[in-house]
Amino acid sequence: MAKKVLIVGGVAGGASAAARLRRLDEEAQIILFERGEYISFANCGLPYYLSGIIAERESLLVQTVQGMTERFNIDIRVNSEVTKIDREKKVVEVFSQGGSYKESYDYLILSPGAEPLRPPIPGIDRDKVFTLRNMSDVDQIKAYLLAEKPQKTAVIGGGYIGIEMAENLSHAGLEVTLVEAAEHILAPFDREMARMIEKVLLDHGLQLIVNDKVQKISHRYEADNRKVIELQSGSTIEVDCIIVAAGIKPDSRLAKEAGLSLGQGDAIAVDAFLQTSDPFIYAIGDAIEVQDFVSGTRGIMPLAGPANKQGRIAADNICGRKRIYEGTQGTSIIKVFDYTAAATGNNERKLRQEGIPYIKSYTQSNSHAEYYPNATTLTIKLLFTPDDGKILGAQIVGKEGVDKRIDVLATAIRQGLNVYDLEELELAYAPPYSSAKDPVNMAGFVATNILRRDVKIKHWEELSQLQQEEITLLDVRTNLEYRQGHIEGALHIPVDRLRKSFTKIPKNRKVIVYCKAGLRAYLACRILEHHGYEAYNLSGGYDIYLADRHLFNQGMNMNEQMTEFEDVSND
Numbered sequence: 001m002a003k004k005v006l007i008v009g010g011v012a013g014g015a016s017a018a019a020r021l022r023r024l025d026e027e028a029q030i031i032l033f034e035r036g037e038y039i040s041f042a043n044c045g046l047p048y049y050l051s052g053i054i055a056e057r058e059s060l061l062v063q064t065v066q067g068m069t070e071r072f073n074i075d076i077r078v079n080s081e082v083t084k085i086d087r088e089k090k091v092v093e094v095f096s097q098g099g100s101y102k103e104s105y106d107y108l109i110l111s112p113g114a115e116p117l118r119p120p121i122p123g124i125d126r127d128k129v130f131t132l133r134n135m136s137d138v139d140q141i142k143a144y145l146l147a148e149k150p151q152k153t154a155v156i157g158g159g160y161i162g163i164e165m166a167e168n169l170s171h172a173g174l175e176v177t178l179v180e181a182a183e184h185i186l187a188p189f190d191r192e193m194a195r196m197i198e199k200v201l202l203d204h205g206l207q208l209i210v211n212d213k214v215q216k217i218s219h220r221y222e223a224d225n226r227k228v229i230e231l232q233s234g235s236t237i238e239v240d241c242i243i244v245a246a247g248i249k250p251d252s253r254l255a256k257e258a259g260l261s262l263g264q265g266d267a268i269a270v271d272a273f274l275q276t277s278d279p280f281i282y283a284i285g286d287a288i289e290v291q292d293f294v295s296g297t298r299g300i301m302p303l304a305g306p307a308n309k310q311g312r313i314a315a316d317n318i319c320g321r322k323r324i325y326e327g328t329q330g331t332s333i334i335k336v337f338d339y340t341a342a343a344t345g346n347n348e349r350k351l352r353q354e355g356i357p358y359i360k361s362y363t364q365s366n367s368h369a370e371y372y373p374n375a376t377t378l379t380i381k382l383l384f385t386p387d388d389g390k391i392l393g394a395q396i397v398g399k400e401g402v403d404k405r406i407d408v409l410a411t412a413i414r415q416g417l418n419v420y421d422l423e424e425l426e427l428a429y430a431p432p433y434s435s436a437k438d439p440v441n442m443a444g445f446v447a448t449n450i451l452r453r454d455v456k457i458k459h460w461e462e463l464s465q466l467q468q469e470e471i472t473l474l475d476v477r478t479n480l481e482y483r484q485g486h487i488e489g490a491l492h493i494p495v496d497r498l499r500k501s502f503t504k505i506p507k508n509r510k511v512i513v514y515c516k517a518g519l520r521a522y523l524a525c526r527i528l529e530h531h532g533y534e535a536y537n538l539s540g541g542y543d544i545y546l547a548d549r550h551l552f553n554q555g556m557n558m559n560e561q562m563t564e565f566e567d568v569s570n571d
Contacts, residue, residue, distance in 0.1 A: 016311030123217030158185030345393030
């Protein structure tokens with residue numbers, strides 16, 4: 001007898017599960033319920049429609065009801081909300097425009113997704129305070145922009161959606177203020193890497209407020225009819241409209257009312273087969289709790305790629321192909337004006353939280369061969385285990401080539417590779433695309449130098465403590481670089497003159513060496529070690545030091561400065 005499978009929710013997970021089920025079982029009865037009008041739309045593309053980068057609304061519709069019905073023979077019911085699950089009778093209740101009815105099932109797949117988080121801020125439910133999650137939301141915002149032509153807006157939340165909204169509203173001609181309650185934007189990134197993207201936002205004219213919470217939203221009933229945002233610091237912001245992008249929460253109401261087990265943050269708990277506490281009910285997508293691939297802990301990681309894979313796996317298991325979901329490693333990427341930032345695996349905060357020992361290293365490499373025009377810098381942060389160099393996480397910021405490097409590193413993590421393996425990877429090379437030693441190889445070289453003890457390192461956050469000891473801080477950059485900015489108290493000796501200047505460096509002190517990015521400091525450390533000094537490379541160099549100190553935000557035009565430095569630096 002043919003099995004009957006009900007799917008609650010479309011978009012990435014539900015639509016993927018439905019299509020996979022049909023490919024595996026031509027006889028199955030498959031019914032997909034979607035409470036909205038659209039079964040599959042590109043929710044990640046919604047901000048780009050607001051700016052006009054995606055010009056046609058129809059481009060956001062990945063699959064239509066008619067198209068999917070004809071190709072896969074699936075009973076698709078839009079504007080139909082499943083309101084209750086009777087697990088004992090294996091029946092769901094459905095509310096639609098025609099009224100309520102019941103539908104039986106053999107198996108049920110829950111793919112309800114997540115809903116925007118609306119913090120308990122007084123005034124957050126006023127008009128002209130928007131969230132963005134679906135086609136209805138984007139239509140509402142687009143109509144408002146066209147009709148009222150606002151001049152100023154604020155985006156509350158500095159995550160991926162918040163930053164994409166801020167950029168695209170800026171492209172649409174609005175003055176944008178981005179407000180983030182945490183100490184930096186982009187939670188998957190560590191502080192010094194996120195600072196680089198904060199600088200990009202500032203360079204493109206956005207106002208940025210971090211480490212400050214929104215306390216209240218009020219309405220000013222005057223001629224301009226503006227909103228007033230009151231911050232914890234006492235500052236206020238006056239805008240025409242507000243976008244709330246403070247995160248999302250799993251839509252697990254249906255599962256909770258059915259008595260299914262829930263996990264962290266009320267996400268639906270599932271096993272490795274994506275089965276809930278009821279063996280006839282599976283759950284996938286943004287609503288479920290997943291296992292972190294690196295740390296092994298459980299949590300919420302709402303990403304489109306994993307949701308699609310989960311849909312396929314749930315369908316396989318219903319059809320008798322026993323497959324497990326091996327976890328989510330959080331690989332993600334974001335475009336921020338002319339820059340790209342990407343991350344995979346765990347960051348420092350997560351590793352510290354879970355008590356996982358790690359070492360970190362930084363490299364700054366050209367996106368392609370330096371002699372080929374228009375090479376740009378890629379900053380790569382690598383996190384790895386101290387014993388065997390197993391890769392735990394990576395973060396990259398740059399203008400081009402970020403995507404392919406993060407994908408290589410994400411694959412390395414998934415396959416359990418270590419930093420020694422990165423040295424040996426044979427990656428495609430031609431001058432327009434890379435260098436003979438690809439940035440991923442370079443990240444491996446630097447990390448293995450640390451593990452092999454070819455160089456000892458210190459980090460930017462250790463400087464304040466180190467400067468209280470008997471140390472010599474040595475700047476080995478050029479005269480021009482030193483004049484344009486340096487760490488206070490540093491002795492300046494360009495690396496090419498180092499061998500003739502040992503008398504200036506006390507031998508009874510640790511020597512902390514820095515350059516722009518790390519290469520010249522590494523060479524200097526090797527020279528000093530051979531001559532009896534205890535030398536340490538300041539990992540990531542002056543660039544990372546500046547990023548963390550947030551000097552980017554204090555009027556320094558680092559783009560111009562870095563261009564000058566590139567002309568005189570061998571890093």
